Amino acid sequence: MWSRFCFKILFFSALQTTLLATELASPDFEKDVRPILEKNCLQCHGASAPQAQLDLRTSESLLAGGKSGSALVPGASSKSLLVSKVISGSMPPGEGRLSDEEISLIRLWIDRQGTQTRLVSVTEKDVLPIFQMHCVNCHGKSKQEGGLDLTTQASRLTGGDSGPVLIPGKPGKSLLYARVLAREMPPLDEIRPPTTAEVETLRHWIEAGAPADSPSGAQVQEPALSQEDRDFWSFCPPQRPEVPNVRQQDLVRNPIDAFLLRQLEAKDLSFSPEAEPHVLLRRAYLDLTGMPPTPAETQAYLEDQRAPAYEDLIDRLLNSSHYGERWAQYWLDLAGYTDSEGIVDEDKVRPHAWRYRDYVIRALNSDTPYDRFLTEQLAGDELVDYKKEEKVTQDLIDILAATGFLRLTTDGTYAQPNRSLQDKMDVIADEMQVLGSSVMGLTVGCARCHDHKYDPLTQREYYSLSAIFQTALDPYDWRPPTERVLYRALESEVKAVESHNAPLKTQLQKLEAELEKEALPFKEKFLKEALASLPKDVREDLKAVTATPKDKRTGLQRYLSRKFKDVVDPSYAVLGDRFPEFKKSAAEPQKSIEHIRNVKYGSETNFKDKTKLLLKPGIRALYDMGGEPSPTYLLKRGQAQSVGERVYPSVPAVLNRSGLKPYRPVKVSGRDTSGNRLGFARWLTQPNHPLTSRVKVNRIWAHHFGRTLVTSPGNFGRTGSKPSHPQLLDWLATEFVARGWSLKAMHRLIMTSTAFRQTSEVGQRSREGDPENLLLSRMPLRRLDAEALHDSVLQVTGRLDTTPFGIPVAVEEKPSGEVVAEATEKGWRRAVYLLKRRRMPVSALEAFDYPVMMPNCDERRQSTVVVQALQLMNSELMRSHASYLAGRLMDRAPGDTEKQVEDLYLRVLTRYPRIDEKQRILASLDILSEEWKAHLEQKNEAGPRGPTAQWSALSSVALTLLNSAEFLYID
């Protein structure tokens, strides 16, 4: 039974070309159904006195039915008497039976009845999504196959190479409809056909004269905003407040202290005392560089008696190249930086994304003003004439790489680019959410499907904002992420890659030719076998196909070769499955080819192996695609198929206020870009923009004080929190702008305040008067975040490779299931440089709250979970780091255990041990040493047991210190 089915199935699919052409997707009663009934039924059910009073001659009489009721239920063939009778074989009586094809045709006709009742007026808006979902990828803005463009009414009427395709009023004569109906279009092997209902809509539209919607030139006026909305604090530009007078002027190092003290004094509180020098030192290092100081730096600082030693320290750290590496990660969280596309399980690596990460580090290290920083990221491609620029410089690369900012959300559209319009819409929506939460402090995503429930943000405004980006992210003229790459690179880099790859490519060609030669006889055998199992007609056709060179094949032949690609041109995998001997002989060359090709995680991601091809250098950028962008529409409920009114680029009305220059595109003559995004960047970075500076200073504050002034940093709207210190926030925002949007100036200001220099010890007054520390009456105790912990462990154990920039460090999954970064020759790189693949987060980072980017992360959570303890105490890498450190301690002070312990404390905890601590450690060392010795003896270890036991004992102590709360927390 099974083989019969198989045959039948193959047979049918082989004939599908012909079948589909004649098969009646939209069967007509007179033309299609009646002949079947005539042949089989009308003998008894056609006369004037039909059997069982059932007349099957017209569709009306079918519906009227006979003795047993109606013969059909329109739209539901499964409930129709006619169908159940012929399927069960009880009709027609006797030997005769309707063929399956005849039955399915009748069923289709009945099933279609329900949808034909809809005759309400159909307009262009109703058919637009059909074109958008099924047609415009090939007949649209950048591709006009067959000379046909279906994006506008004019171009539809013009038609293509085969003449006009749309004859208003005449669906039958409209090629557009006829080819869809015949299932010739869209090509069934690539794009899903429209549904029955959609085909009907198309027909009704053409029947109705194919009415076009009148183009509305101007944006529909939004309803006036209420005064309450306009007056909401975060929608009004920040006003520079007076610096308050406080009683304890001696504690005021800068206005930050005055604003904080005013609230503290109101509760009869004050700041806590200044922290000890080594505490401040460690705090400053970890805040600015993400790692503690080296012993030499600690000693030098603690001995520096000059008054401005602390201020100098801050300046020194701000100039450290490690500053950019530390602070880049905060920004990368906001941008949702990852090195893989997500969505599809393959989780393809983004081979070029790292240039964006490097851009951010460089920009922060050079203190690029924040307004410029944003402008480069939103519209870097519109700032330069990169198409004409002949010499590629690092600056040019950086400014283009900067636009990677809105290219970082999950994007699975590379898998089957033509498949789903909704997927493309989702990518764009995610980018809008990144933009809103990271920079604007607005939950714009809430207005995607309906007007914002709380904030004065309509759905129309959401799509208008999105329209600004349509020249680069056009859902109707989509480029999958793999194709959105600008191949601009330094000449030296291009040359290096080319000369590296040239011999490898030769080798590759040779290997491939050999393999193909090997495969040839098997392919012939395979073809013979495969053809034998096919019906004769198809067999002859396919033989003709394989005999014709690829470029000489007719349209039908091309179709057949696609349809039967595994027969015509079977892959090596298919061949190998069929012929084990080929599988065996091909294994070796295939392995070599794969090695050289170096495709890992779906991409060419060469991580420096000299025996593999290097990737062609490129930039993952967002750039204007030139020409007129496709129109943007409001999508009802956010659904691609529910097209609403057309919208035009603009910014939300509540932010378009007097005193602020309105949004307008900045078009540069002679360049094929709309200037939409550059205009938006200019609008966003105006000095008195209500949100831009506030949102940013709130975040800077958070990374120094462990808490935000507005506790919902991605949401400054109505459902967000009110600032705890509104005047301080506005003072900081205006100060930020006044200091030329300099981030480093803000760090210096904050870190040199009295507030920042407080101890974290909880004094009695502070605890009672400010239990939650909302007023900052002390410095909060903060845990190291994932990256700071990772990097600090490497730094203090002497295993940090400080190499900056470049392609990400590969990560691998150990047999234990732990995901770790690969070691370099010099050790391990900083966390910011590790490959961030969504499916393979590095275990050590994940355990300490490295976030899932969805689509970004606008605030990290901190947890204390058991996996952290297990990770730090038991992981192979942690134990190895601890042993390495212990070994170096012993090298530096051979035989001097006390010195080793002092050195250990200085490295790990940035201080010397107290006497009681030293004694406790020494006592523990003795115990541990004995235990290790016993262990080594029991295992009958070959090496010297005494020294090994001492080393192991010191390793245990080092591991313990790396696990200690003092190391893990910043006082």
Add this chain to the structure above:
Amino acid sequence: MTRYRPRGPGTRRDFFSRIGDGLHGAALAYLLQQDLLASTKSDQPAPRFDLKPRSPHFEPKAQSVIHLFMNGGPSQVDLFDPKPTLDRMAGAAAPRDLLNQIENMDQVGTLMPSPYEFSRHGKCGMELSELLPHTGKVVDDITMIRSMYGEHFNHEPSINLFHTGRLISGRPTLGAWVTYALGTENNNLPGYVVLDDKNLPVNGIQNWQSGWLPPVFQGTRFREKHPAVLNLSPKQELPNPLVEAERSLLSSLDQAHRRDRPWQPDLDARISSYELAARMQLAASDALDLSQESEATKEMYGLNNEVTASYGRRCLMARRLIERGVRFVQIFIEYQIWDNHSNLKKNLEYCCGKTDQPSAALVQDLKQRGLLENTLVIWGGEFGRMPISQVRAGAEVGRDHGPDGFSMWMAGGGVKAGYIHGATDDIGHKAVQDRVSVHDFHATFLHQMGLDHRKLVYHRHGLEERLTDQYPARVIEEILA
């Protein structure tokens, strides 16, 4: 309901001040029950997230859940949903609306009946395919839903939908929601355990992440291969006294550190997390030690048969874990073995051979131990398959993804026994009668745990997030006992 809101700071401070008062024993016991104290940055009462048992919204039917997730999409018309009409229409062209949802457009075949015979089982007479003889023995304990429908034709989004309620990734999973709501009954084991195959399933670790819920609620992966729990002990096995010496040094350092820093609750939480780590080493080893089981039990789960042993072991572990108070256990299968695009016969027989006996044994075993009443067992994949064939040259036919109608079953935990709910159309393509959305399933699932899907919320950026989000979702009252 305010009960599930994070608690106010007063409670927390009071508690820690009790430690200072010397109520060490009771306080410590309390501490041991919790895994986490989130340090928060908020001007609202500081939320606290832990695994302490919490009471549900109303009397629950199920205390714990075992979710047998069948990645890939098992074919309903070949297993659970007999369609005689398909036999009669074999070879007919696919309806247009079916084609509109096909994943592989270049491999479209024609209507294809199941090659398998169906027969009636149990007192209820539920029809099942010949591939599921063992499931046949427990039909009188299960509810079969034949009218599930999804929203997407691809695995990744559909799996997201099934586990998190949305097609996109990054949201909390079912297990995370349940442990967030209810905590766990065993303070030596995680509340949400994932029993993972030799290789990761599609979507990898995203299948058990906590999304924006605190990480304490994410699933802990107990792997099939050694080591079962990542870093549960060092790779190099160390003698106990040595491990103890390391621990006691750390403990003394941390205690001293804490003494110098009173009123820092995070530090106490951290110390307790190290203590839990130590206890978990013992508890997890015990829970996973199947040598404690009788031969009869091992035989029942198919542990002595190579084909069933791997899945059987995990089903048995699942029972042992929920016996010990673990709230939510999920069993995944590597990759997506049910994704039978080609070679339907061979592959389906492999999948059923691997899972049929252990799944049925789990239901029987839970029942004989009186655990089925309080345990909800769920069997199903992210979607079903198409009633048409998928044709790939060089391979036998298979079936493409079918999200519009598929079957899944549940047992115990207050669902009806020996009951069939809903139906697909007569070719088995689309759910037509008593349709059940994934959101309906989620609402029902929470309901059995004593939770109202509209009230189980998490406050995030001023918004109330829910498992069922803004979707219409209803508890499927019809399947409740």
